[in-house]
Amino acid sequence: MGLLSRPTNTRKMVASLVPVAQMIVDILHAKSGKTLTSLSLSQDATVIDVKKAYKKIRGKSLKDDQKLKDIGLSKDGQLYFKDLGPQVGWTTVFLTEYAGPLVIYLCFYARPAIIYGVVDEPKAEVVNIACGCWTFHYAKRLLETMFVHRFSHTTMPILNIFKNSIYYWGFAAFVAYFINHPLYTPPAFGDAQVYGGLAGFVLCELGNFSVHIALRNLRPPGTKERRIPFPTSNPLTGLFSLVSCPNYTYEFGSWLSFSIMTQSLPALVFTIAGFYQMAVWARGKHRNYVKEFKNYPRRRMPILPFLL
Structure with missing residues (x-):
């Protein structure tokens, strides 16, 4: 379940402000048929324009720790309930x-x-080593x-x-x-490839763990406070100077090393699929950091130093 904030908007209020070449579009609930809101749109508007206008009217989801005065409810106001499902x-x-x-x-x-x-x-x-790496x-x-x-x-x-x-x-x-x-x-290159890949895997796993510890220590227990992450005394957290999500960078490095170590195409497919999803998450988190913190380091990339 969640709460949404939005301004009061009725069909009557909208209609009084509609200029020429515009129209009123009612947005209905698909199951109940109840009118959710009314939008004033140009006759040339596209479906994506309708979606954007509706999203703007609905407002944004509210966090549990937000104060009412911070969302513009200094006096009387309205909050909208949204059922998020199971x-x-x-x-x-x-x-x-x-x-x-x-x-x-x-x-x-x-x-x-x-x-x-x-x-x-x-x-x-290498099969025994791979099982050990996967289990770890x-x-x-x-x-x-x-x-x-x-x-x-x-x-x-x-x-x-x-x-x-x-x-x-x-x-x-x-x-x-x-x-x-x-x-x-x-693997075709024998022990050099196996143990080289193993070394990369272990290093990246330790790096990933180090970053998770740094992120945990960044937020005081029992709070949802957000801070800019920076490298700590642990040298494996140094990637914070170059990327916003070094935990994803290390995760990708672990599975790339595993793929090299085993010379396995399925493992490489898993690595690529995982990297794509982590890149999407990293870009989203990077945008949030830049938006939330005005002094956020501008040279950082989301997941790959200097590239992405």
Whole structure:
């Protein structure tokens, strides 16, 4: 559930101000047929113009800690209630979407005979290392969800738990099937490629954890205060000088290193898909930082230093 602020606007008030070549458009609720508001629009307006005008009339969602005087309600006013539908806690969503990939991958690794049939060949060393990396990553995510992360919002739409789980669980099965397959071929450049990729993976995982700790310490317990993140005494947080979301930068680096280490195309597809989504999130967070803080460092990029 949520609250929206918006100015009072009736059809009668709008009609009295309508100039020539304009029209009144009623916006109705799809199920109840109830009139939500009336818009004054040009006859040449497009559908996107209608959407923008309606969004402007509706106002914006209000945060739980906003004061009434800060949203223009110094005297009498109106707040509009919006039902956001069934919700579920962020912690529940993250625990579900991260536990699945851990269990699924371990099933492919520990019980290959069930999936591939009789397996006589011993596993290549890189397969064991890959399983260790995958287990470490998702165990880390589960522990961070329980003990490190502080969420700005307590809930999200319940549909997200299914959507996110399909993404993570599906990719876990896709990657695990090929890396643990009896016909899997180790990397072309041998130990140099395997251990080079492993080193990159470990470094990026430590960097990601360091950034999460820095972000946690940035917000005092029990508050929703927002501050500009800067590098700390931990050198792995130095990426804050170049990007707004170094946790995503390190996350991308981890899976790129994993893909190189295993020389796995499915792992690379997972990496690219993850990078695309993280880039979208990073750009959104970067825009919010720039908008909220007038002194925000202008040379920072959202996720990739000097590029994106």
